[in-house]
Amino acid sequence: MLETPLTVADLTESGLLARIFPRLKGASGAGALLLLGPGDDAAIVGAPDGRTVFSIDTQVQDQDFRLQWPNGHASTGYDVGWKAAAQNLSDINAMGAQATSMVVSLTLPKETQVSWVEDFADGLSASIRELGALRCSVAGGDLGRGRELSVTVAILGTLDGRDPVLRSGAAPGDVLALAGTVGRAAAGLAILESGHSVASLAPGLRQFVDAQCRPFPPLASGPLALEAGASAMLDISDGLVRDAGRMAEASQVVVDLDPESLKLLAAPLAPAGRLLRTEPLEWVLGGGEDHGLLATFPAGVQLPRGFAAIGSVQALAGNNSTGVNIAGRPADLVGWDHFAD
Known part of the structure; x- marks a missing residue:
């Protein structure tokens, strides 16, 4: 007899977080600037040159991604986690900066399987690591229940004392x-x-x-x-x-x-x-x-x-x-x- 898959409705928030946090610890490298990570009301991140580069992005099911595509392909939690990290890391990269930390907010329908959420955390962590954002850590986030799946990532970065590259500096002849x-x-x-x-x-x-x-x-x-x-x-x-x-x-x-x-x-x-x-x-x-x-x-x-x-x-x-x-x-x-x- 097949077991019924565990869903987020079967766990408390703390129980679900206990399954997520261990999957995120391996994302950051030796250069990480996270001073206090998940567990308190807020995280603490170092800002080496006194300035912080900041960006935020939201993905909403059936607007920015599909769990089931018209050709039958299913998006895994790993896919959604990878993409959530990658697109935010790219925004920091576009300023000439390096990412230092991100916080992640998940809105989950009650029928979402726990294995999908764990897979999401694995994809998020793997994206940070494999794309080479070695100074970036997942500092924390938030979980909520809703009618559609939504992922919001806020990300911080550092310029290490240099001036950012803006989109407004292009000049004739460049x-x-x-x-x-x-x-x-x-x-x-x-x-x-x-x-x-x-x-x-x-x-x-x-x-x-x-x-x-x-x-x-x-x-x-x-x-x-x-x-x-x-x-x-x-x-x-x-x-x-x-x-x-x-x-x-x-x-x-x-x-x-x-x-x-x-x-x-x-x-x-x-x-x-x-x-x-x-x-x-x-x-x-x-x-x-x-x-x-x-x-x-x-x-x-x-x-x-x-x-x-x-x-x-x-x-x-x-x-x-x-x-x-x-x-x-x-x-x-x-x-x-x-x-x-």
């Missing part, structure tokens, strides 16, 4: 460069939303599903860009065109993308494009959630390891507004908007 990937997570999302089961995918296509469920932001690249003298930088979470447009608006410039570089970015997506009869360039321009870094560097600066030039920054001319061009012509794909889409 080189536009990318670290990480674009379009792969969007291709993975399209597969998950299709009728093609993950089990039936040809070799090489599963990587796109993984890019959507467990993104791999280039955390080493943010501090390297800061050291190299990046003039502006931001995380690509909502699509290359939309996020480049945000940089252009903040800096009051025009960002011009190089079509040959875009073709190179689209080439690895060709197998998914053939499967779904989609032009891969659409994913490159409009797809988000790879969490690569878009940065600008003054002309003559050697691009740091991991960055590749994909365009340039141009001055506003006449009555032209800020925006994104491809070889001088306006780009027409805008990417993801939480409220408009």
Whole structure:
């Protein structure tokens, strides 16, 4: 006779926390700045240079992720935990900073299985460790009951005495460069939303599903860009065109993308494009959630390891507004908007 899976309704809050906390202890490395962790009313985290970089993000079931996808694939707790950590670590990275701690709030329907929550904690911890955020610890959080599953992560970081890289510093003549990937997570999302089961995918296509469920932001690249003298930088979470447009608006410039570089970015997506009869360039321009870094560097600066030039920054001319061009012509794909889409 099969045992009925244990759900969160079968445990007290303290009982559930007792299953989570041990799974989070291995996330941080020797450089961690957590002075007091879970167990008290609040955590204490060191701030070496007196400044704290802060960000927060929420994922809501069926808005930001699905537990069951149209193609039959099930998101594991590990997937959701990994992605919750990765996207927040990427925001700190985009400032040229390094993450020091995060707190996590979980809203759980009463029927949520305890094993899913434990899996979530494992994914969160593994993401911090495997992405290389060795100074980051999980400092605590909150548990609550609700009708839909929701995950909120607040994250802190340190600049170690340096000035942050803002999205508003791009200047005419700068080189536009990318670290990480674009379009792969969007291709993975399209597969998950299709009728093609993950089990039936040809070799090489599963990587796109993984890019959507467990993104791999280039955390080493943010501090390297800061050291190299990046003039502006931001995380690509909502699509290359939309996020480049945000940089252009903040800096009051025009960002011009190089079509040959875009073709190179689209080439690895060709197998998914053939499967779904989609032009891969659409994913490159409009797809988000790879969490690569878009940065600008003054002309003559050697691009740091991991960055590749994909365009340039141009001055506003006449009555032209800020925006994104491809070889001088306006780009027409805008990417993801939480409220408009």
